[in-house]
Amino acid sequence: QVQLQESGGGLVQAGESLRLSCTASGGTLSKYAMAWFRQAPGKERQFVAGIDRSGSSTWHVNSVKGRFTISRDTVKNTVDLQMNSLKPEDTAVYYCNLPDSAGRLPWGQGTQVTVSS
16 A cells, blocks of 8 residues: 655745655555645644646645645656645644545555644
8 A cells, every 4th residue: 555655844944845755665655645734733634735647737825835745756756745834833743645535545654744834
């Protein structure tokens, strides 16, 4: 079974950047449209950005538009999230998975992003 693994999180100051990466063991991500989600303390997991199988179409929630960019590398079998101009409200655990709940893969452990003001 495909297992997702997120990496790249850390502690940064407001205005700085991070690049998150999603990899998969036991399968290839190129079979799927993929998305990034985040879950802040005490809140539900929410969608952040998605990308289609080819990488030609992406979509981002309004709160991250112009700051975050989702991309994929089919050779490396990764789906990345470039996060620029980070804000304290971006603090959350970030996860990758399929954008639609139908057929969604088991969740990975996520990667913690903490943005200090």
